[in-house]
Amino acid sequence: MKTALPPTLAGVAVALSITAAVPASAxxxxxxxxxxxxxxxxxxxxxxxxxxxxxxxxxxTADVLEPSGSLARIGRINVIPDKDQRMxxxxxxxxxxxxFLGIRWSVGEGHDQFVDDMYSTPDxxxxxxxxxxxxxxxxxxxxxxxxxxxxxxxxxxxDHMAVSPDGTRVAVSASTSNRVHVLDIRTGRETGxxxxxxxxxxxxxxxxxxxxxxxxxxxxNTALDDxxxxxxxxxxKITVADAKTYRTVKVIDMRQRLDAFGRKDLSDAVxxxxxxxxxxxxxxxxxxxxxxxxYDVAADRITRAKTLPKNPATSEDRTTWVNDSRHHGISxxxxxxxxxxxxxxGDYATVVDRATLEEGPLxxxxxxYWATVSGDGRSCVVSESGSDSVTAIDFATGRKVASVPVGxxxxxxxxxxxxxxWTGPSAARESSRTAVRE
Numbered sequence: 001m002k003t004a005l006p007p008t009l010a011g012v013a014v015a016l017s018i019t020a021a022v023p024a025s026a027x028x029x030x031x032x033x034x035x036x037x038x039x040x041x042x043x044x045x046x047x048x049x050x051x052x053x054x055x056x057x058x059x060x061t062a063d064v065l066e067p068s069g070s071l072a073r074i075g076r077i078n079v080i081p082d083k084d085q086r087m088x089x090x091x092x093x094x095x096x097x098x099x100f101l102g103i104r105w106s107v108g109e110g111h112d113q114f115v116d117d118m119y120s121t122p123d124x125x126x127x128x129x130x131x132x133x134x135x136x137x138x139x140x141x142x143x144x145x146x147x148x149x150x151x152x153x154x155x156x157x158x159d160h161m162a163v164s165p166d167g168t169r170v171a172v173s174a175s176t177s178n179r180v181h182v183l184d185i186r187t188g189r190e191t192g193x194x195x196x197x198x199x200x201x202x203x204x205x206x207x208x209x210x211x212x213x214x215x216x217x218x219x220x221n222t223a224l225d226d227x228x229x230x231x232x233x234x235x236x237k238i239t240v241a242d243a244k245t246y247r248t249v250k251v252i253d254m255r256q257r258l259d260a261f262g263r264k265d266l267s268d269a270v271x272x273x274x275x276x277x278x279x280x281x282x283x284x285x286x287x288x289x290x291x292x293x294x295y296d297v298a299a300d301r302i303t304r305a306k307t308l309p310k311n312p313a314t315s316e317d318r319t320t321w322v323n324d325s326r327h328h329g330i331s332x333x334x335x336x337x338x339x340x341x342x343x344x345x346g347d348y349a350t351v352v353d354r355a356t357l358e359e360g361p362l363x364x365x366x367x368x369y370w371a372t373v374s375g376d377g378r379s380c381v382v383s384e385s386g387s388d389s390v391t392a393i394d395f396a397t398g399r400k401v402a403s404v405p406v407g408x409x410x411x412x413x414x415x416x417x418x419x420x421x422w423t424g425p426s427a428a429r430e431s432s433r434t435a436v437r438e
Contacts, residue, residue: 047420048124050375054383054390055079055129055414056407060114062127063390063406064424067375067415071392071404075424079129079140080114082147086134096135099156099176103133106221107323111409117160120416121185122167127416128185130158130172137161137172137181139188142418145425149188154179160412162203162212164243171212173200180214180239182246192246198234202272205243206279212241215270217324220287225318227265236269254286254302257295261302266293271325272370274332274339283332283339287324290346292339306357311346321345322367329371331380338395340380342368349382349391351398360398365391372413383410 051074052065060080065071080086090096104112113132120127126139126148135156139148155177162171169191171182180200181193197216204213218234238252255268267287274283281303282295294304308327322328322344329342332354339352341359348362349371366386374381379392379401390410391403 048417049420049422051120051416051418052372052375052381052390053118053120053127053414053416054406054410055115055118055412056388056409057113057115057385057411058108058111058409059407060112060131061407062115062118062129063410064418064422065390065404065406068378068392069376069402071381071390071402073404073406074418075422076407077127077140077142077425078145079118079127079138080131080134081140081145082138082150083114090134096156099135100133103157108133109322115411116158117172117412117414118416119161119163119167119170119185119414120418122417124417124419124422128161128170128183130161132157132159132175134158135174137170137183137188139185141425142422143425151181151183151188151190153177153181154193159200160202162205164205164209166209169209169243171203171205171214173203173214175199175201178216180212180241182212182243194239194241194246194248196239197237200239202270204273204275206275210243211249212243213273214239214241215273215284217269217271217287220269220324223319225288225321225324230267233267233269236267238270252300254284257300257302258293261293261305263293263302263305267324269324271328272330274330276332277334277336283330285327285330285341288318288321288326290326290343292327292330292341304357306352306359308341308343308350308352308359309346309362311343311348314345314347322369328369329382331371331373333380333395334373334377338380340371340373340382340393340395342371342382344368347386349380349393351380351393351395363391363393363398363400369411370413372415375415381413383413385409385411 050067052067054063062077064074090100116130116132118129128139130137137151153174155174157175159173159175170185182191196214198218200214201217202215215238218236224232240250269287271285285292291307296303326345328344331340349365349368351360366384368382369385370383372381381392392401394401
């Protein structure tokens with residue numbers, strides 16, 4: 001929820017609400033990493049296993065779970081092994097400190113944001129993590145817990161990521177510089193970048209990795225949430241970029257599409273999205289709305305809207321909703337017939353039939369913040385940030401089938417790979433220090 005800023009940090013909120021136009025060159029690209037050896041390519045084994053990575057935002061850890069069934073925990077990775085070094089740098093730079101504290105007392109709800117998003121490398125040797133409060137992306141060796149490389153993003157905060165279909169590149173939003181960086185997932189070297197609207201958020205690779213869709217959500221950490229103040233939220237749009245040249249190929253202003261559809265009452269800040277398997281249709285959530293919309297990509301128009309039930313226990317005061325999110329988290333079954341929705345401020349998750357848009361049972365969940373698909377494709381997996389747990393809901397029945405505890409404030413949940421015999425970095429290895437390539 002929106003946490004009031006301490007008086008001493010009143011100026012920080014203003015700083016965060018101003019887009020810092022920092023060029024991509026402000027983020028130095030790290031030198032190339034050495035080529036993986038047999039030992040680093042697959043620690044302990046050449047065979048890989050599929051897993052679920054769960055980013056515990058306030059902990060600075062990533063839990064690694066079985067990808068289906070019981071979701072049993074396999075191990076845990078500390079993704080901020082360099083915390084002391086980063087904190088020293090921040091405290092020696094007044095501007096960095098201002099933004100660091102601003103993140104804590106605004107979007108962080110009084111907490112530091114140490115892990116937003118994560119993806120594993122194709123060989124399962126590392127997990128690549130965006131760390132908002134440290135304004136960077138790092139690669140963590142899953143066998144040793146050490147950092148392979150670190151990429152500081154332009155500006156002062158990193159956010160959502162996306163991985164290319166072949167697993168070789170990762171796109172990350174730099175939310176205060178209105179830019180998306182695309183990195184080589186193995187070396188951390190920047191392959192290109194492109195500009196976006198205000199506060200870039202969600203990223204998705206489409207067309208077999210030829211396009212990158214980015215949605216800019218604008219300001220979500222101010223108290224100006226009444227519709228009258230919507231004009232203060234910034235330039236919110238979808239930017240579609242060529243993933244090879246990084247040139248913008250299309251800009252989609254959902255304000256125009258929403259107005260044409262007859263929903264001038266809805267925000268045009270596009271939040272989490274889900275494409276159909278053939279990428280012909282996009283389902284997306286917007287700020288303040290308990291539901292989602294359907295967008296025909298070829299026709300370039302919104303075709304349907306689904307309003308989901310309100311929880312009577314949820315306050316109607318918009319300023320109490322987490323970063324303007326009424327619902328935040330949407331995924332689609334592999335067959336494209338079911339849509340899973342995280343009803344964040346409604347404290348539930350539900351599976352919706354795509355053909356009829358009829359919702360199934362409302363499964364109680366504490367501030368669910370993300371939705372993805374299990375490894376076997378049978379379940380929707382949601383992170384419950386309010387209860388520090390992850391829950392699986394069967395696509396066919398809409399019923400809860402498993403729930404496991406994880407770390408503090410889980411958000412993004414992503415499928416990935418580790419070595420077949422991996423059980424986590426040893427305590428000795430995880431706490432060891434190493435030089436980081438930057």
